[in-house]
Amino acid sequence: MLFPSSKDRRVADPTHGLAEFTVGLDHEMLPLVIRQRVSDLLVDSLACAFLGRREEGRRQVEQAAIALGGPRSSIVIGGAPNSLPGAVLVNGFQIAGSAMCEFHLRSACHATPSVVPAALAIAERDSLSGRDLVIAVAAGLETIARIGIALGPGQMRSQGWYPSGVIGPFGAAAAVGSLIGLDVEAAQNALSLAGTQSAGTLVQSGTPTLTFQQCMGGFSGLMGALLAAEGFRASRTIFTAERGGLFNIFASGGEPQVLLADIGKTWEIERFSFRRWSVPYPLQTVVDAVIGLGLDKGVAIQNVHHIELAVSQALFDGFVSQQWSSAIDARASLPYVAGVALLDQTCGPRQFGVDRLTDPVLAAFVKERVKVRLDPTMKGREVVASMQTRDGHRRSHQAADVDGDDLLGRREIESRFRSAANGCLADEQVDQALEMLSDIWELGSVRDLCTALNQSGNESS
Amino acid sequence: MTAVSPLNVSTSIAEFAANCSYHELPQSSRAFARSLLIDSIACALVAERSDETPIYSRFAKAIAGGGNSTVIGSPERLSVLGAVLLNGYKITAATLNDVYIPGHVHITPEVVPAALAIAEQHNANGQTLLSAIAIGSEIAVRVSDALDYGVSVVERGWHFPGVIGQFGAAVAVGRILELSASEMLLALSLAVSQASGTQASWGTPAVKFHQSRGAVSGLLAGLLARERLSASLDGVTATKGGFLTTYSDGGNPEAAISEMGQRFGFEQISLRLWPGGTPVQPTVTSLLDLLEKTDVPSGSVSRVRIFLAPALIATHGSLIEPTGTFDALISHRFVVASALREGRFWYDMVTPEAIHDPGMREFLRDRMQLVPDPDLTRDRSYVELMLENGTLLVSDVTTARGSPSNPATIDDLYEKFSRCADGRLGERDADDLWAMLLDIENMWDLAPLFAILRRADGKV
Numbered sequence: 001m002l003f004p005s006s007k008d009r010r011v012a013d014p015t016h017g018l019a020e021f022t023v024g025l026d027h028e029m030l031p032l033v034i035r036q037r038v039s040d041l042l043v044d045s046l047a048c049a050f051l052g053r054r055e056e057g058r059r060q061v062e063q064a065a066i067a068l069g070g071p072r073s074s075i076v077i078g079g080a081p082n083s084l085p086g087a088v089l090v091n092g093f094q095i096a097g098s099a100m101c102e103f104h105l106r107s108a109c110h111a112t113p114s115v116v117p118a119a120l121a122i123a124e125r126d127s128l129s130g131r132d133l134v135i136a137v138a139a140g141l142e143t144i145a146r147i148g149i150a151l152g153p154g155q156m157r158s159q160g161w162y163p164s165g166v167i168g169p170f171g172a173a174a175a176v177g178s179l180i181g182l183d184v185e186a187a188q189n190a191l192s193l194a195g196t197q198s199a200g201t202l203v204q205s206g207t208p209t210l211t212f213q214q215c216m217g218g219f220s221g222l223m224g225a226l227l228a229a230e231g232f233r234a235s236r237t238i239f240t241a242e243r244g245g246l247f248n249i250f251a252s253g254g255e256p257q258v259l260l261a262d263i264g265k266t267w268e269i270e271r272f273s274f275r276r277w278s279v280p281y282p283l284q285t286v287v288d289a290v291i292g293l294g295l296d297k298g299v300a301i302q303n304v305h306h307i308e309l310a311v312s313q314a315l316f317d318g319f320v321s322q323q324w325s326s327a328i329d330a331r332a333s334l335p336y337v338a339g340v341a342l343l344d345q346t347c348g349p350r351q352f353g354v355d356r357l358t359d360p361v362l363a364a365f366v367k368e369r370v371k372v373r374l375d376p377t378m379k380g381r382e383v384v385a386s387m388q389t390r391d392g393h394r395r396s397h398q399a400a401d402v403d404g405d406d407l408l409g410r411r412e413i414e415s416r417f418r419s420a421a422n423g424c425l426a427d428e429q430v431d432q433a434l435e436m437l438s439d440i441w442e443l444g445s446v447r448d449l450c451t452a453l454n455q456s457g458n459e460s461s
Numbered sequence: 462m463t464a465v466s467p468l469n470v471s472t473s474i475a476e477f478a479a480n481c482s483y484h485e486l487p488q489s490s491r492a493f494a495r496s497l498l499i500d501s502i503a504c505a506l507v508a509e510r511s512d513e514t515p516i517y518s519r520f521a522k523a524i525a526g527g528g529n530s531t532v533i534g535s536p537e538r539l540s541v542l543g544a545v546l547l548n549g550y551k552i553t554a555a556t557l558n559d560v561y562i563p564g565h566v567h568i569t570p571e572v573v574p575a576a577l578a579i580a581e582q583h584n585a586n587g588q589t590l591l592s593a594i595a596i597g598s599e600i601a602v603r604v605s606d607a608l609d610y611g612v613s614v615v616e617r618g619w620h621f622p623g624v625i626g627q628f629g630a631a632v633a634v635g636r637i638l639e640l641s642a643s644e645m646l647l648a649l650s651l652a653v654s655q656a657s658g659t660q661a662s663w664g665t666p667a668v669k670f671h672q673s674r675g676a677v678s679g680l681l682a683g684l685l686a687r688e689r690l691s692a693s694l695d696g697v698t699a700t701k702g703g704f705l706t707t708y709s710d711g712g713n714p715e716a717a718i719s720e721m722g723q724r725f726g727f728e729q730i731s732l733r734l735w736p737g738g739t740p741v742q743p744t745v746t747s748l749l750d751l752l753e754k755t756d757v758p759s760g761s762v763s764r765v766r767i768f769l770a771p772a773l774i775a776t777h778g779s780l781i782e783p784t785g786t787f788d789a790l791i792s793h794r795f796v797v798a799s800a801l802r803e804g805r806f807w808y809d810m811v812t813p814e815a816i817h818d819p820g821m822r823e824f825l826r827d828r829m830q831l832v833p834d835p836d837l838t839r840d841r842s843y844v845e846l847m848l849e850n851g852t853l854l855v856s857d858v859t860t861a862r863g864s865p866s867n868p869a870t871i872d873d874l875y876e877k878f879s880r881c882a883d884g885r886l887g888e889r890d891a892d893d894l895w896a897m898l899l900d901i902e903n904m905w906d907l908a909p910l911f912a913i914l915r916r917a918d919g920k921v
Contacts, residue, residue, distance in 0.1 A: 060688035067684045069540030070526035085524055085542060160702035165654070196623075196667055197674060199657040203702030204650070209692035212685070213654050220657075226524045227670065230516045234667040244618025244659030 013240040014150070014259040015195075019187035021263050022139040022174040027131055030138055034267050035441060038138045041102055043437050044274055044413050045112035046453070048101045049077035050420035051278070051349050052094030056327055057208025061093045061215065062086075074121045075450040078424040084121050088172075088222055091117035092215025096164075097208065098349060099331055100416075102272045103281040104141075107148020107163060108156075111272070114168030114217030115140030119175040121222070123446035128179055130436070130443025138269060140175030140221075143191075144168065145268035150259035155251045157202065162210065165200020166250055168217015169224060176225035192234035193224035195246055206328055274408040277347040279331050282315060282381050285399035287347045289385035290338050292397035301343060305388045306369040309338055312378035320372050327352035338385070339366035414438075424455050470607075470714040471697045475646035477721050478600055478632045483592040483902075490725045491902060494595035497559060499874055499898045500732050501573040503881035504558040505533035506917055508551035510736075510808050512786070513666045517554075517673075521547040530578050531911040534885060536918055541578045545680050548574035549673030555808070556790050557881075560739045561730045562840060562864070564605030564621050565614070568730055570672035571626030572597040575680045576633040581911055585637050587904035593636040597679075598727035600649075601629030604697075606726065607717035608709045614660070619708055623658025623671035623678070630679020631686070638687050648686035650696030652679060653704040732863035734877055735806045738791035740773050742861030743842040745806055748797055751856035752804050757846065762801060764828050764847040767793050768858075771833040778831050782822050789816050794829045797844060807880055840864065885917045 030038075052058060062079065065086030066072075072080070074087035082090055095101050096113035103110055115137055123133045144167050153163045173194035177187045197220035200213035228234070239247050240256060247254035277287040286309060295301065315334065324330035330352050331337065340356060341347040343365060356362060375384070381401035388394050408416070414434055421430050433452040436443050443449060483491070508514045518535075525543030532539055532547050539547065552558050553570040560567055576593040579585070585593075605625045613619045631648040640648060655678035658671030697704045698714050705712035735745045744767055751757075769777075783789040789811050790796070798821060800806040815821060837843075840861065846854040863869040869877075875895065882891040894913045897904060904910065 057690055060685060060690040063688045064681060064684035064690070068525070068542040068680075069528040069530065070542060083526060083540065083542075160707040162702070192662070193667060193670065196659055196662050196671065197657045199655050201653065201702035201704075201707050203693045203696050203699045203704075203707075204654055205702070207691045207693055209651060209654055209690060212651070212690065216655065223524060223674070227517075227520045230520045230523070232513060232516050232520065232667075232670070233665050234670075235661045235663075235665055238659075238661045241618065241659075241661035241663075243615075244620065244661035244663070246659070246661070249617055249619070249659055 013237045014256055015188050015191050015236065015238055016184070017260040017263070018143060018174070019184045019191055021260070022143060022178055023182060023184050023187045025135055025139050025178065027135060029264060030135060031267070034138060034269050035134060037269050037272070038134050038141065039437070039440055040408070040410060040413055041112060041141065041272060042116060042134070042137055042440065043417055044408070045095050045101055045116045046077060047413065047417040047420040048098040048112070049091050049094040050424055051100060052097035053078040053424070054349060055094070055097035057211060058090070058093055058097055061212060062090045065089045073125070075124055075454055077453060078421070078455060081454070084125060085219055085222060087121050088117045088218040089215050091120065092218040093211055096211045096214040099278045099280065100275045100349070102274055104145045104148065104268065104272050105281070106268070106271060107145050107167065108153030109144050109148045109167055110164045110214060111141045111144040111168070111171050113164070113214040114221060115144065115171040115175050117215070118172035118218040118222045119179060120446065120450070122176050122179045124450045126179065127445045127447045130440035130446060130449070132179055133446050134440060136175040136178040139178045140171035141269050141272065142267060143174040144171035145271070146259050146263065149268070150256055151247065151251045151254045159250070160201050160203065161250050162200040162202050162204070162213055165213030165217060166198045168214060169194035169197050169220035172218045172221020173224040176222055177228070180225065180229055182225065182229060186228045186231070188236065189232060189234045190225040190228035192236070192238040193227055193232070194221045195238040196234065197224065198246060198250070206332060208328065276408065277341070278349045278352065279337050279347060283319060283334060283337050285381040285383045285401060286315070286334055286337055287341045288399035289383040289397050290341045291345060292399060293342070293385055293387045293395050295342055295345060295387070303389045303391060304342070304369060305390045306371055307338060307342060308371040308373055308386045309334065310373050310375035310378060310384040310386070312380060312382055313374060313376065314380065315383070316372065316374040322367065324357060327357065330357055334372055335366050335370040339370045425453070429453070470717055471646060471649060471695055472642070473718045473721065474600060474603070474697070475649055476642040478596055478635065479640055479642040479645040481596055481722060483588045485722070486592065486595055487725065489728060490595050491591060493728045494591045494598070495898065495901060496732065496869070496874060497569050497594055497598060497730065498573060498591070498901065499878055500559060501552045501569040502533060502898070502914065503878045504553070504555060505548060505551035506881040506885045507557060507808060508534065508554040509919070511554035513669070514551065514554050517550045518547060529582070531581055531914050533914045534917045534919070536915050538915070541582060541680070542677065544578045545574045545676050546673050548577060549676035550669060553669045553672045555736060556738065556787070557733050557736050559730050559732055561602055561605060562739065563729070564608070564610060564625060565739070566605055566621035566625050567672055568598050568601050568626060568629055568727070571622065571675040571679055572601060572629040572633045574676045575630035575683070576637065578680070579634050579637045579683070580907060583637055585907065587901035587907065589637055590907065591902055593633040595725070595727065596636055597629040597633030598730065599725055600632045601625050602726045602730070603717045603721070604628045607705060607714055608712045613709045618660040620658040620660045620662065620668060620671055623675040624656045624708055626672060626675030627652045627655055627678035627682060630676045631682035634680055634683025635686060638683060640683070640686055644686045644689060646694055647689065647692050648682045650692035650694065651682035651685050651690065653696035654692070655682065656704065656708060729865045731861060731865065732869050732874070734863045734869060734873055736790055736808055736811065737796050740777060740839060741791065741793055741796045742863065743840055743859060744769070744793055744844060745796055745800055746862045746867065747842055747856040747859045748800055748844045749805070750859065751844065751854060755854055757801070757848070757854065759802060761848050761850070762846050763849045765797060765801070766830045766832050766845040767797055768832050768834040768837060768843050768845070769793065770837040770839045770841070771835060773839055774831050774833045782825055783816055785816070786811055793831060794825045798824055798829065882917070884921065885919050886913070887921045890916055
């Protein structure tokens with residue numbers, strides 16, 4: 001064996017326990033704080049889906065989804081309806097493509113692009129309640145987070161795997177399985193069938209196909225759950241089989257025992273972070289630090305001599321490119337992100353539009369006045385931004401890395417939703433949708449929400 | 462050999478996949494692509510022999526919905542996705558389809574359904590369909606050759622059909638959609654992003670799901686490449702996250718392009734002429750060859766010894782009395798005993814009654830023996846029959862009929878096709894279908910072919 005197998009360590013396969021958890025999860029098991037967090041994540045993901053309509057690759061994925069054929073009866077956020085699997089693909093791509101969806105640091109996964117579209121499509125199809133949807137999304141998010149921790153994202157990434165793509169199918173299968181009422185045996189098959197579709201590598205970094213790998217998680221999980229629902233059998237040892245068990249294929253044996261530790265009592269959902277800015281999660285602190293310099297408080301841009309960012313080895317190695325020809329490139333360029341955040345005092349999707357990417361003033365500012373320095377004492381996402389003005393003043397601001405504590409308030413999330421939906425939905429529709437989402441626990445039918453979110457053919461391009 | 466830069470491997474594959482014309486294919490390749498198509502359709506016609514086929518049919522309909530695409534053996538049309546899913550499953554369902562033995566990988570369940578669905582949707586002609594199957598299969602086989610089987614399968618536990626097959630399906634789709642070389646490069650990269658399926662599923666129907674799913678992955682890769690979704694230009698050989706690195710240990714990239722356009726490795730794919738696992742095929746061949754030459758009266762055999770490579774004894778030797786259809790189909794003992802009884806072997810002999818027949822079980826248990834022979838390789842076998850009168854009959858050592866060293870003739874293929882079509886199609890439709898398939902390179906309109914495939918629903 002290349003790696004020590006989980007079997008060697010005599011660890012029981014966690015698929016059965018995970019299936020029991022997802023099948024048994026009900027409204028009584030879900031603490032209020034978790035319900036609220038899931039509800040916030042749901043609204044945030046819908047906002048991201050609107051934002052993602054404008055991102056590179058969305059048109060291509062949507063056209064391919066249409067080419068798969070089938071009745072177009074499922075909602076696409078901000079677009080025309082698509083088939084059930086097609087809508088899962090497109091919505092997933094949009095959520096991930098916004099570069100603003102949540103992030104679970106310990107698993108290194110974005111989970112909503114896999115979980116929410118699959119759950120939404122089934123809840124819409126079967127006219128299930130908002131409560132059903134929240135429980136299903138909770139099952140999916142918790143599943144992804146725990147598998148990711150057990151696999152060990154550092155190990156996975158060092159071997160070239162992309163955790164969000166590899167683990168995503170499990171979350172979608174768990175969510176769909178919850179909604180369609182699989183029993184434990186079928187849920188176990190669903191998870192196993194999802195896991196045997198796990199795929200996605202880091203070779204696609206810097207391209208929209210990395211995003212595609214996230215939306216494929218929803219597609220694969222949907223397949224796994226619907227196939228299991230018909231009674232199709234699958235492996236009982238998808239994680240721990242000596243040959244082909246995922247803990248042995250994607251990691252060096254992983255930590256299977258942590259997957260089910262205190263499941264249902266402690267919640268990884270609490271550790272999902274929101275992204276305030278439309279940049280990769282590791283660069284959120286860069287924007288925080290730069291905006292924290294307070295340029296808008298009495299300093300004109302012309303008076304900025306330069307800014308310097310002291311960053312950790314990880315940030316320095318991964319994000320110092322000075323080149324950008326696309327939004328994806330620019331989002332991965334720490335100098336660009338810092339420059340545009342300083343000049344615009346925000347860092348949303350618009351900061352990566354063509355007008356900003358090709359702005360010669362911005363390009364010159366980034367090239368001449370943004371400096372990045374490696375500071376070996378910095379850890380993780382820690383950043384210190386310093387600004388030197390032409391009149392000799394100096395300011396600095398530090399932003400630190402706090403796992404799971406990057407929260408947005410409900411008002412901020414709803415504001416993001418409102419802004420993102422602008423241009424896709426009429427104001428009354430936005431109000432109606434937000435009203436339903438504000439009390440989604442009591443929503444009778446998700447189909448009503450989808451009707452409110454349906455833009456009735458006013459598709460934005 | 463001249464050193465090849467890794468990036469050139471991806472671009473070379475893509476250029477070949479996009480640019481090799483039907484007329485550049487040697488006659489043997491055109492004929493073999495036709496054989497793969499005939500064989501796939503034949504296999505799909507007997508899919509109902511598998512318990513899981515009705516389950517899978519319901520699933521395909523539930524997830525993908527109705528549409529305009531033909532499902533082999535069903536009057537009901539599904540969406541493109543649904544047809545690819547279900548035809549992929551049907552081809553592999555009855556354990557009768559092709560296998561590329563060096564990679565232990567089935568190619569047609571991924572390549573053929575994707576090619577058929579897109580050909581139907583785009584009104585492609587027979588030559589376009591055949592070239593899609595030929596070039597798609599060729600690329601799949603070459604990607605398989607480039608992986609280190611020992612690392613990928615034996616050490617890590619990947620199951621090749623879903624890991625390899627989607628490359629072939631992507632290329633087949635790309636051929637029919639007339640992708641350029643640069644678009645084909647994207648298709649290959651998008652296939653990398655979907656390579657999946659592990660041996661954790663071994664012993665469950667999920668291994669067959671991998672094949673159907675591989676067809677869907679290839680379909681998506683081809684469709685997205687047509688839209689020019691940007692992807693890594695070096696998905697196959699990149700050091701970080703590239704296919705050969707993540708699914709193997711870097712593999713042998715040169716194997717993917719060695720003598721490309723001169724040697725067509727997909728002609729090394731084996732066809733199975735009898736139901737059953739790949740390892741039983743040489744044994745059945747050897748026994749039936751013997752029975753053809755020698756009259757062995759029913760009930761006259763007192764003892765049977767089956768000679769196999771020691772490695773096969775290690776993996777299959779413990780299976781003495783099968784409990785179900787799948788067990789029976791991979792059991793040397795059961796297959797040989799059944800063939801001995803009737804001088805042939807087909808699905809009608811793999812019934813629960815036959816499997817649980819006390820006389821059969823006693824014969825399997827008491828009169829049959831698997832014997833390791835270190836001189837044999839996994840693809841060769843022979844049988845020794847001791848008759849009640851003391852006569853010892855020994856079959857020739859042979860490889861499976863249908864394998865590259867003992868290729869299936871057109872008569873062999875016709876016999877298989879006829880058995881598969883029996884009960885699924887009326888005699889006239891079966892004759893017409895055979896005639897169309899034989900002359901498919903001259904078919905400019907495939908609609909009549911699809912129409913017959915939809916009629917093959919067993920209501921004859």
